[in-house]
Amino acid sequence: MQEQQVLNQMVALSAKKLEMLTELKKLSEKQRKAFQDNDIAAVEPILNKKDEIISYIRKLDDAFLKASGTLKEMLRIEKLDELSKFELDGRDELKRLIADITDVVESIIKIEQDSHNNVSDMKNEISGKIKSVNAGKKAAKAYNIKPYETPSYFFDRKK
Numbered sequence: 001m002q003e004q005q006v007l008n009q010m011v012a013l014s015a016k017k018l019e020m021l022t023e024l025k026k027l028s029e030k031q032r033k034a035f036q037d038n039d040i041a042a043v044e045p046i047l048n049k050k051d052e053i054i055s056y057i058r059k060l061d062d063a064f065l066k067a068s069g070t071l072k073e074m075l076r077i078e079k080l081d082e083l084s085k086f087e088l089d090g091r092d093e094l095k096r097l098i099a100d101i102t103d104v105v106e107s108i109i110k111i112e113q114d115s116h117n118n119v120s121d122m123k124n125e126i127s128g129k130i131k132s133v134n135a136g137k138k139a140a141k142a143y144n145i146k147p148y149e150t151p152s153y154f155f156d157r158k159k
Contacts, residue, residue: 004088006071011090013064014097017057021104024053028111035118 022067027050034042068080075086084093 003037003074003086004090005076005082006067007088007090007094010064010067010071011094011097011118013060013067014094016099016146017060018101020053020057020060021108023109024050024057025104025108026112028108028115032111032115032118033086035122038122087158094103 011034022075027046031046031050034040034046072080075083077083077085080094083094
């Protein structure tokens with residue numbers, strides 16, 4: 001049965017996506033820890049790895065959307081929720097995987113928001129330090145006034 005093959009493909013794609021999202025969550029936690037420890041050098045490799053995972057997840061999503069479109073067309077349904085009307089093996093597993101994916105994505109969003117707040121705090125701290133240094137430079141220049149070094153060419157002499 002072709003519908004079963006498409007559903008099995010969707011389950012496999014969802015399982016792989018859950019695996020990749022779990023890895024992404026671990027990387028997000030590492031990134032948050034790096035920001036908390038002010039270890040900026042450790043962030044770049046983490047971001048590069050996250051970019052690779054995200055691009056792979058996009059490919060999985062594209063394949064899933066294509067397969068779900070095919071399955072919807074074959075079964076003449078509008079939503080995947082309507083799969084419960086059909087006797088296909090794996091539909092409950094697909095539903096569970098989608099729920100797990102949603103949970104992991106929500107936790108990643110929370111971690112990323114925490115990281116964003118940490119970065120904002122770091123930015124404000126650094127900005128304050130830069131302003132302080134600039135104010136110190138201005139004060140130092142005010143006390144170290146350099147005289148104009150233009151020579152006088154004309155002298156007024158009374159005779």
